[in-house]
Amino acid sequence: MSRKQRDVLSVEWVKLELIRTAYATRGGLFARMDPRMVLAWYLLLAIVPWFTHNLVTVIGLFVITAASAALARVGPLVLGLFIIGFVGDFFWAFAAAWLFGGDAGTALALVELNLKLATVSLASIAAFVSLDPESLSTGLLAWRAPELLAFGVSYGYRMMPILFEEFGVVFTGLRLRSAPGPRGFLGWRALLRWGTWAVQAFYPIFLNTAKSVRTTVESLETRGFTANQGRELRISQLRIGVLDVAVVAVTVVAVVGAFELGAVVTLG
Amino acid sequence: MSQTTVPDERAGRLRGAAAGLPRNLTGSQKLMVFVLSMALSGVANLVLEIVPDVTIGPVDVSVSYFVFVPLTLVALLNPFWAALGAPIGEVIFVDLLMGDFSGLAEVEGVIQMFLALYIAGSLIRNPRNRIQIAIAAVTVVVIDKALSAIVDLSKVWIGVEDAEYVEGLPESILLLEGIGFGVDILISGVLFGVIPAIWLIPALHGRIEPLLGMRPRVPGEPIQGSAPRTGLFVAVALALAVASFLFAFLEVWEVEFGVFEPEWLDTYGPGFIWVGIGAAAIAFLVGVALVQLSRRSRDREDADTTRD
Numbered sequence: 001m002s003r004k005q006r007d008v009l010s011v012e013w014v015k016l017e018l019i020r021t022a023y024a025t026r027g028g029l030f031a032r033m034d035p036r037m038v039l040a041w042y043l044l045l046a047i048v049p050w051f052t053h054n055l056v057t058v059i060g061l062f063v064i065t066a067a068s069a070a071l072a073r074v075g076p077l078v079l080g081l082f083i084i085g086f087v088g089d090f091f092w093a094f095a096a097a098w099l100f101g102g103d104a105g106t107a108l109a110l111v112e113l114n115l116k117l118a119t120v121s122l123a124s125i126a127a128f129v130s131l132d133p134e135s136l137s138t139g140l141l142a143w144r145a146p147e148l149l150a151f152g153v154s155y156g157y158r159m160m161p162i163l164f165e166e167f168g169v170v171f172t173g174l175r176l177r178s179a180p181g182p183r184g185f186l187g188w189r190a191l192l193r194w195g196t197w198a199v200q201a202f203y204p205i206f207l208n209t210a211k212s213v214r215t216t217v218e219s220l221e222t223r224g225f226t227a228n229q230g231r232e233l234r235i236s237q238l239r240i241g242v243l244d245v246a247v248v249a250v251t252v253v254a255v256v257g258a259f260e261l262g263a264v265v266t267l268g
Numbered sequence: 269m270s271q272t273t274v275p276d277e278r279a280g281r282l283r284g285a286a287a288g289l290p291r292n293l294t295g296s297q298k299l300m301v302f303v304l305s306m307a308l309s310g311v312a313n314l315v316l317e318i319v320p321d322v323t324i325g326p327v328d329v330s331v332s333y334f335v336f337v338p339l340t341l342v343a344l345l346n347p348f349w350a351a352l353g354a355p356i357g358e359v360i361f362v363d364l365l366m367g368d369f370s371g372l373a374e375v376e377g378v379i380q381m382f383l384a385l386y387i388a389g390s391l392i393r394n395p396r397n398r399i400q401i402a403i404a405a406v407t408v409v410v411i412d413k414a415l416s417a418i419v420d421l422s423k424v425w426i427g428v429e430d431a432e433y434v435e436g437l438p439e440s441i442l443l444l445e446g447i448g449f450g451v452d453i454l455i456s457g458v459l460f461g462v463i464p465a466i467w468l469i470p471a472l473h474g475r476i477e478p479l480l481g482m483r484p485r486v487p488g489e490p491i492q493g494s495a496p497r498t499g500l501f502v503a504v505a506l507a508l509a510v511a512s513f514l515f516a517f518l519e520v521w522e523v524e525f526g527v528f529e530p531e532w533l534d535t536y537g538p539g540f541i542w543v544g545i546g547a548a549a550i551a552f553l554v555g556v557a558l559v560q561l562s563r564r565s566r567d568r569e570d571a572d573t574t575r576d
C-alpha cells in the first residue's frame with residue numbers, strides 16, 4: 001500500500017532512488033556486521049512479532065526496530081516513504097473500521113496489526129539498506145539459500161539501474177521518432193500512445209537483455225561460479241566478530257524484555 | 269500468420285535431437301533463462317511503479333502487471349525456469365530494492381504467480397498460434413487473481429460466520445471482488461496481456477533463442493527441459509497452492525484474533541499458529557525433496573546421454 005505514494009514521482013527519481021539504495025551505504029551499525037548475523041537478526045525480528053497479541057509487547061518490539069533503524073542510519077528518503085506509507089495505512093484502517101461500523105476495539109486491533117507490519121518492515125529496511133548487495137548475497141549463500149537466489153540478489157542490485165536506464169533510452173527514442181498527436185477526450189489518445197511505446201520498447205529490451213545475460217552467465221562460468229568451490233571461496237571472507245555477537249545478544253535480551261514487560265504491564 | 273516455412277501443424281511427436289542440438293538445457297542455460305526472466309520482469313515492474321494507480325471509488329482500475337513480459341518468456345523458453353524467475357525478480361528488484369518487502373505475503377504472491385505462469389506456459393504448444401497465446405495470457409491473470417480473490421472472500425466469510433457483522437456486507441464484498449476481477453482481466457489480461465503478447469511472442473520467436481544459444485521451440489514439441497514427472501508435479505503444485513493459502517491465512521488469523529473474536533485464541537490456544545508454521549515447513553521440505561529428486565534424475569539422464 002505504501003507503494004501508491006511514489007507513483008506520482010518521475011522516472012528519473014525512481015532511477016536515482018534505485019542507485020542510491022543499491023550503492024550508497026551510510027556506514028551504519030549493520031554495515032560493519034557479518035551478513036550472516038544481520039540476516040539472523042532480521043529473521044528474529046521478522047518472526048517474533050507474530051507470536052504475540054499483547055499491545056505492550058508489540059510496542060516494545062517496535063521501539064527496538066526503530067532504534068535499530070536509527071543505528072543503521074537509514075536514509076531520510078527511504079524512512080520518509082516508510083512513514084508516509086505507515087501513516088496512510090493507519091488512516092485507511094481507521095476509515096475502513098469506521099465505515100464497517102467498528103468501535104474502539106476494532107481500531108485498537110488494527111493498530112496492533114499495523115504496528116506488527118511496521119516492525120517487520122522497519123527491520124527489513126534497517127537490514128537490507130545497510131547491507132551492500134555483494135555481502136547480502138554472500139550471507140544468503142552462507143545460510144545455504146539457493147545459489148540462484150543469491151546470484152539474483154547481487155545481479156539485481158548491480159544491473160537494475162543499467163537496465164532501467166536502457167529502457168528509458170529506448171522509450172525516449174520511440175517518443176522522439178513518433179509524430180505528436182491529438183490528446184483526445186481525457187487524454188486517452190496520449191495514454192494509448194504512451195502504452196504502445198511502453199510495450200514496443202520491450203522488443204529491443206528483450207533482445208539486448210538476452211545478450212547481456214548470456215555474457216554475464218558465461219563470464220560467471222569462466223570465473224567458477226557454477227563450480228562447487230565458488231561457495232567456499234565467497235564464504236571464507238566472512239568473520240563473526242565481537243560486534244556481531246554483541247548486537248544479536250542485545251537484541252535477544254531486548255526482545256525477551258519486551259515479552260516480560262507485556263506480561264507485567266497491562267494497557268487500558 | 270507465420271513468417272517461416274515451418275508448418276504449424278504438429279507432425280507427430282518429435283524425438284531426440286532436432287537440428288543437431290540436444291533438447292535438454294544445460295545448467296548454465298537454465299541459469300540464463302532464470303536470470304533473463306528475473307531481469308525483464310524486474311524492469312517491467314519498475315516501469316509500472318511510475319504509472320499512477322487510478323482508483324474509481326473502491327475499485328482499482330490500474331495495471332497490476334505487464335503479463336506479456338513473463339508470458340513471452342514462458343512461451344518461448346523453458347516455462348519452469350522462466351516462471352520461477354519472474355515473481356522472484358519482482359520481489360528482488362522491486363520489493364527488496366525499494367524497501368517494500370512484506371515477508372510472508374511475498375511467499376504467497378511468488379507461489380501464485382509461479383503456478384499461473386507455469387500453467388500458462390505449458391498451455392502454449394505453438395508459439396506462433398495467436399489463439400493459444402491469447403488463452404494463455406488470460407489464464408495467467410485468471411489463475412493469479414482467482415487465487416487471491418478466493419483468499420479475500422474467505423477472509424470475509426470466516427469473519428462473517430461467527431461475528432455479528434454488517435447486513436449485506438458479504439454481498440457488497442462479493443460485488444466489489446467481482447468487479448475488481450473483471451477489471452483486472454480486462455486491463456492486465458487483455459490490454460497489457462493478450463494484445464502485446466500476440467505481437468511480441470511471434471516477433472521474438474526464433475530471434476531471442478539463438479542469443480541464448482538455444483534452438484527455437486518447434487510447434488508441437490514437448491516443452492524443453494520439462495518438469496519432472498507430470499503426476500508428481502501436479503501433486504506438488506496443488507500442495508504449493510494450499511501452502512500459499514496458508515501463508516495468506518497466517519495474516520488473516522492475526523486479524524481474526526484481534527478484531528472479530530478474541531475468545532477464538534482461548535478456544536484453540538496459541539498452539540494453533542504452529543499448524544500454519546508446520547504446513548509451511550512441510551511445503552518447504554517437499555520443495556527440497558523435489559529439487560533433490562529432479563537433480564538425481566537429471567544426473568541419471570546425463571549419464572544415459574553420455575553412455576549413448
